[in-house]
Amino acid sequence: NAGVMQNPRHLVRRRGQEARLRCSPMKxxxxxxxxxxxxxEGLKFMVYLQKENxxxxxxxxxxxxxxxxxxxxxSILRIQQVVRxxxxxxxxASSQDGGVYGYTFGSGTRLTVV
Amino acid sequence: xxxxxxxxxYQHVQEGEDFTTYCNSSTTLSNIxxxxxxxxxxxxxxxxxxxxxxxxxxxxxxxxxGEAKKNSSLHIxxxxxxxxGTYFCAGLRAGGxxxxxxxxxxxxxxxxxx
Numbered sequence: 001n002a003g004v005m006q007n008p009r010h011l012v013r014r015r016g017q018e019a020r021l022r023c024s025p026m027k028x029x030x031x032x033x034x035x036x037x038x039x040x041e042g043l044k045f046m047v048y049l050q051k052e053n054x055x056x057x058x059x060x061x062x063x064x065x066x067x068x069x070x071x072x073x074x075s076i077l078r079i080q081q082v083v084r085x086x087x088x089x090x091x092x093a094s095s096q097d098g099g100v101y102g103y104t105f106g107s108g109t110r111l112t113v114v
Numbered sequence: 115x116x117x118x119x120x121x122x123x124y125q126h127v128q129e130g131e132d133f134t135t136y137c138n139s140s141t142t143l144s145n146i147x148x149x150x151x152x153x154x155x156x157x158x159x160x161x162x163x164x165x166x167x168x169x170x171x172x173x174x175x176x177x178x179x180g181e182a183k184k185n186s187s188l189h190i191x192x193x194x195x196x197x198x199g200t201y202f203c204a205g206l207r208a209g210g211x212x213x214x215x216x217x218x219x220x221x222x223x224x225x226x227x228x
């Protein structure tokens with residue numbers, strides 16, 4: 001039973017390029033969450049999605065960032081025109097019950113903007 | 115919005131000493147969860163607490179949920195080098211419009227000196 005799969009593990013982008021981060025939730029999980037983490041800092045909530053719906057995007061920057069969880073395929077976090085300040089670890093988590101019994105996290109994507 | 119504060123931010127201990135981290139929420143929680151993140155790794159679910167005043171144990175780890183369901187603690191007895199990592203609390207808000215969204219504390223980074 002595969003866990004939460006995130007890819008790529010590491011992503012290097014030049015300033016101004018686009019970054020696409022993918023997340024496949026655990027089998028049977030319909031709730032997906034994206035968090036951002038800077039070194040030695042906490043997990044900052046970005047967005048909460050269910051299939052084809054954005055439930056809460058209160059942590060997403062208004063510009064350049066978007067997320068989707070289509071009916072088929074993985075959830076995608078998209079960052080357009082990346083800047084150095086976007087460099088961080090981006091973690092995806094999933095749950096089957098809205099998080100009541102905990103989240104399962106993926107291994108994360110480490111984004112470096114050069 | 116909901117805030118979850120965690121202290122201390124850093125804790126250095128000698129192997130064999132005890133360790134405690136504290137978590138306080140600005141709002142009443144339906145449950146509180148604890149996660150551990152090893153250096154370079156991803157957060158891993160440890161436990162959830164649901165009932166007011168609940169205490170749970172996992173070997174050398176003791177978790178408590180406050181009577182008012184707004185604070186929690188994690189205590190590790192006789193730390194070992196394998197306990198190294200960042201410990202996060204995360205709260206699920208009681209009621210609200212975004213049920214299922216965990217708010218994480220900033221984490222406590224534990225270093226254990228052999």
